[in-house]
Amino acid sequence: MSKHLTGRAAVRCLILAWAVAAAWLAAGCGQDPATAIAISGAWVKEPVPGKAMAAGYLRIENRSPGEEVLLGIECADAAAVEMHDMVHEGDMMKMHKMERWTIPGGDSLTLAPGGRHLMFLGLRRPLKEGDTVQLTLHFKGAGDRTLAAPVKKQ
Ligand SMILES: [Cu+2]
Numbered sequence: 001m002s003k004h005l006t007g008r009a010a011v012r013c014l015i016l017a018w019a020v021a022a023a024w025l026a027a028g029c030g031q032d033p034a035t036a037i038a039i040s041g042a043w044v045k046e047p048v049p050g051k052a053m054a055a056g057y058l059r060i061e062n063r064s065p066g067e068e069v070l071l072g073i074e075c076a077d078a079a080a081v082e083m084h085d086m087v088h089e090g091d092m093m094k095m096h097k098m099e100r101w102t103i104p105g106g107d108s109l110t111l112a113p114g115g116r117h118l119m120f121l122g123l124r125r126p127l128k129e130g131d132t133v134q135l136t137l138h139f140k141g142a143g144d145r146t147l148a149a150p151v152k153k154q
Pocket of ligand 1: 095117
């Protein structure tokens with residue numbers, strides 16, 4: 001290979017690097033709503049036998065600089081899915097139904113046992129460990145996101 005060809009290849013390589021960097025910047029500034037929200041670790045706690053309600057947990061990461069709002073959740077296996085926060089009432093912790101959850105830019109929302117959770121009400125089928133439920137999360141900016149959540153004992 002001559003020196004001339006090697007030089008040209010290097011220029012081509014540099015142009016490609018610029019193109020990749022430009023695309024990466026465009027993706028970051030364009031705020032593609034499909035990649036701005038990352039949902040992980042979703043699961044539903046196996047309900048107590050005979051009870052038609054269950055709790056669910058997940059983590060939502062807002063990777064955009066602007067705030068995102070979770071407006072509600074739907075699940076075909078439940079009549080309703082409520083968003084519950086835990087609040088102090090005297091020396092007791094009580095569940096408080098939220099109309100929405102706001103996640104600041106670059107922040108995340110973590111639902112976990114003992115804290116914030118989803119409440120599946122009016123279950124339409126008995127859920128057992130190993131089952132899977134489909135959830136649809138409605139976001140103000142990112143739109144609808146559907147995911148599968150396993151049912152686990154803990
Ligand atoms: Cu609750």
